[in-house]
Amino acid sequence: MLLLHGFRRQRSGDRQRRADLDDVVRRGGAGMTGVSEREPTERDAEEANAASNPRVMHVVVSPWRLDGDDPAKRCIRIKALKFEVSDRIIRTMVGRCRGSGQCRPEDLPMIESAAIRYFREVTEAGSIKQAAVALRIAPSAISRQIQAIEEELSVKLFDRGVRGMVLTDAGRLLYRYAVDNRSQLDSIRAKVQEFETMRRGQIKFATVEGMLSNFLSNFLIGLSHDYPGISVSITVIGSRTVAEIVGRNEVDLGLVFGRAPRRDLIELARMRQSLCLIVSPRHPLADRRSCTVKELAGLRTVMPDPSFGIRQEIDRACANAKVRLEVCSETNSLAFAQMMASRTDLATFLPRDTAMPAIEAGRLVAVPLRDNRLEATQVTLVRLASRNMSPSCRMVADLLVTRMKTRLD
Structure with missing residues (x-):
């Protein structure tokens, strides 16, 4: 299948295509008034047969393989599919943005082939009708995508009977691929969201004063430049008090003078400070x-x-x-x-x-x-063993550990 990357924006020509389609529907296709009868180009095929996913679209149908060899019917088919895709994209984005005023990242569709997604939904629902209800699209759109996969692979994916649609051996093989593919995409999305989370957040830090004037201040200046979305709250106190408030789970990280004085604290790194x-x-x-x-x-x-x-x-x-x-x-x-x-x-x-x-x-x-x-005196970066650190806090801790080890060397 041909993969088209990126978001395809609706162009002004879409309004004309809708008018053309409405005219064709009213006339029942007779005479083809207002409709160009030119041969479909490869670009027409790509646009007409793109899947409904507004971020990644796949060519899953070759329109000139449908409706025989009649150019007029092929042209009608291309225009209908173009309108269907544009309308579906608009309805999808409006529906997800409605109410909140903006699209939430978790509401955006995964980067997954529409044909594979429809196939997986039909398999899990047991019928095209139930899958259409779950996906909130027309059953005919699902049927076309399933048929396109079967034509592409030259195999039959379902045995259609009175009890619903049952996978063939080839269908079961494709379903395992679809499930694995979805799991991998979910994992990628989770990692991407975690990466975005790492760039935002608040870190609470307690430190002895000796580290603030030079080492820690230089580290925080670099951090604010590279990660402006992360805010840091600094408390400057004595070494004993640093250990106490870290132990009370009041801060994320602490710098103490000497070794960690409590057993419930984990030493992340040590740096010599003679x-x-x-x-x-x-x-x-x-x-x-x-x-x-x-x-x-x-x-x-x-x-x-x-x-x-x-x-x-x-x-x-x-x-x-x-x-x-x-x-x-x-x-x-x-x-x-x-x-x-x-x-x-x-x-x-x-x-x-x-x-x-x-x-x-x-x-x-x-x-x-x-x-x-x-x-041999040293400062030690500590955290509470039982504290759950946020992604941004873990990242800052890792950066600070690296800086301390570099200074140690």
Whole structure:
């Protein structure tokens, strides 16, 4: 069969063809007044015999094989089929759009041959009449399509009897194909709709502040450019609270400092974020290539409060080294800690990535810490194990996992 792709729009000539058809019907075909008696062209055959599916139409009838060799009858047949197809397309689209004002994607017909669809409906209904009721079309249209398939394959598909239409062996073979074809098309439609769904939606995200200033903000800028239909809600809190609200199913994804602290959380990816000593360029330690925790004894600092994973790691490292720091200021804002470090002689502790904008601007300096525990610190992307993620959320999570693994490498 010849497949014609695309949506065939109704042309102004359709109105003239309808007038011609009405004239033929009134005159009973006598004289053929107002009707061209030219030989049908291949284009006429394609347009006249296209199936009713307005998106993909199949040539299933060769009109010059019908009604003998009489050109007049062939011309009448072509005009009738042209009008029938145009009228059916209009009625189908209007009916589906009525009420809502727009066509819903789930109401559009599948990309399936009309002849195969009619054949499948007749098989399942048991008769052409019942299939016509289900499809809301004329029984004669179904009969023509069934006959066209039989002529195309040169086989008989049905045994017609008093109990209805029963498939022949060839018919059963074609029916299995029709069912498999429909299943594949349904699967394709589901995947296409899921793809469209992935481009829309809302993602709720909780993160530690350290990831927001550089890494996460750059990721979200790229996401908004590539997927403008996805909106992201960001909550910036301490690492412990991130784990808590992810565990309460209040957000889709979370970035915590260190490993996931709860068993009901799934770790999607980890990214190393070694802690550094952050000081101003004027600080006495600014010129050091690195330093140990023992060398920090008595250091005047501005520290994140204990809700931050950074503070917890520094406290453990100092306890192991038996070192005490002089905490001059404590805050729940890493931005405030950076500002204090850049304008005073106070030092703070942050991942280099967090302070990178200020480092590149020359306001701060990052001094690596020679400590196995502090060098191995990391952030972890987590989600609740029992949470059902939307397609858009799964896509964003996959993109973020890829970005984190790239940074890790």
